[in-house]
Structure formats: structure tokens, C-alpha cells
């Protein structure tokens with residue numbers, strides 16, 4: 001018998017979202033956001049800009065993992081780090097590429113009363129930095145377990161699930177949408193408009209994410225994008241259509257999965273020179289680790305039992321002033 005229950009206040013994430021940049025420009029546009037709403041838009045910094053100007057690239061994919069190299073990297077990770085991880089698939093892309101996930105935990109695959117966090121990369125096919133960073137993140141955690149207290153905290157107290165690429169077909173086609181040219185970040189059911197409500201009509205990549213959330217009760221997550229430097233949090237949409245994203249993954253996670261998701265745009269250039277990747281990883285490493293660890297270090301956590309027999313209970317908790325109800329449940 002097991003019970004999983006976590007309350008996370010949305011406000012805590014404000015402490016860990018991306019910092020950096022010296023000016024905030026409320027009029028900048030971002031690749032996913034026609035207008036910034038609750039997020040921060042930071043003026044872009046250009047890494048190695050001079051170097052790129054001197055050596056223009058003819059092949060933007062040079063130095064990036066291909067889909068088969070990514071699959072190999074995930075499977076090699078699973079072998080090398082099998083003591084604290086497992087590799088599983090949540091489905092296939094339109095063209096049949098497996099959507100592989102790495103779970104990192106001291107008890108991978110086991111239900112525990114611990115928060116689950118997910119990172120999703122490469123939602124848009126032409127935004128490949130996230131998938132590279134997520135492989136680096138997994139390997140860094142593996143290499144530093146039992147050496148670094150923050151890594152120990154993550155492995156011992158969180159179930160971390162990493163989907164490096166949600167859109168491998170879009171990556172191979174070097175475009176935003178999937179193989180059917182559908183923008184996956186507009187393909188989820190929307191809280192205000194019913195156009196996406198038929199789940200059977202969803203793309204296979206979208207359906208895979210939806211069933212994944214039914215399977216695992218995620219507390220929080222982040223999807224990694226490129227083309228701007230932005231940390232955006234729910235809501236994306238509004239009834240009066242003043243904000244631009246409908247059918248997005250972020251709002252759907254929060255409403256239907258109880259999972260507080262951030263949309264992180266981590267590079268001003270969607271497809272930076274691959275030689276910049278180690279620097280981009282260094283810029284983001286501590287933020288990514290602290291974001292995961294914040295599930296344990298902040299918020300309110302608890303397990304709910306009946307007062308008479310100590311049995312785990314299902315139910316609801318309403319938090320005053322933020323108008324949000326947390327569902328909790330147990331599996332017997």
C-alpha cells in the first residue's frame with residue numbers, strides 16, 4: 001500500500017526560475033510567446049558571436065546528436081548508470097521513433113511518497129539545445145551521485161524523469177512541427193476553447209505525454225525551448241485572448257495533471273553553434289539541478305492517513321488565497 005501526496009505552492013518556483021541578464025524588456029517577443037505574460041523576457045546575449053561571424057556554418061546540425069545517436073546515448077546511459085536509473089518508452093513519433101525516457105532515482109520504477117519531476121526537451125523540432133543539455137544533465141547526476149549533496153538529494157528524494165526529445169521527427173526535418181507539421185505545443189486540450197478536446201485526434205507525441213501524466217503523478221516539470229531567454233509559467237491562455245498560447249502543454253499539465261510546468265527558453269539562438277553547448281550547459285546546470293531540488297527544499301509536503309486506523313486516504317486539499325485545489329490519492 002502506498003500513498004503519494006505533495007503540495008507545492010506555485011510561488012516557490014519564482015525563486016528558482018532562470019536568473020541572469022541585466023535588463024528586462026517587456027516588449028521583446030519570444031518564439032513561443034507573442035507577448036510576455038507572467039514570465040520574464042530578458043534581452044538576448046550572444047555566445048561566441050564573433051567566432052560565428054568569422055566561421056559561418058553550412059550545416060546547422062553539425063556537432064549535434066542525430067536521433068539515432070540520441071537513442072544510443074540514452075541506452076548507454078541506462079547501462080552505465082543502471083544502479084540509479086531505468087530507461088523506458090512512452091510511445092512513438094509519427095515516423096516510429098521511440099520517445100525514450102530516463103528515470104533517475106535510488107528506486108527507479110518504484111512508487112514512493114516522493115515528488116516526481118520531469119524535463120521535456122525538443123518539443124519543437126528546430127529547438128535542439130534542450131535535448132543535448134538533458135543528456136548532459138543525466139550524465140552529470142550519474143557521475144556525481146555519492147559525491148555531491150545536491151545530486152544525492154535529487155536521487156534519494158525525487159523521481160526525475162527526462163524525455164530528451166518529444167519531437168524527434170521535427171528534429172530530423174529541422175522544423176518546428178512534427179512529421180505532420182503540427183505544432184505539438186498547440187495540440188493539447190485547452191481550458192478555454194474546445195477545439196482540441198477530441199483526444200483521438202491528437203498527434204501521437206501529444207497522446208504519449210497525456211497518457212504519461214495519467215501513469216505518473218508529476219508534481220512539477222519544465223519543457224526546454226530555444227529562440228529567446230524566457231521563463232514562463234501558467235497561465236499561457238486567457239478567456240479574452242489577450243495572451244497568445246492555446247493548446248499548450250504547460251497549462252494542460254497544471255489543469256489536468258496537477259503538475260506545475262515551466263516553459264523555459266534557454267538560448268537566444270534556436271540552433272547555436274554546437275561548440276557553444278558546453279558553455280550553455282554550464283550556464284544552466286545549477287538552475288536545472290536547483291529546480292529539481294526545489295521540490296524537496298521548498299513547498300509543503302505530507303502524507304494523509306485516517307485518524308483511526310492509519311490508512312492512507314484520497315481527497316482534496318484547498319489552499320487559501322491561491323484558489324487551487326490539490327488532488328491526492330493512493331494506490332493499494
Ligand SMILES: [Zn+2]
Pocket residue numbers: 031032123124127224225226
Ligand atoms: Zn519552442
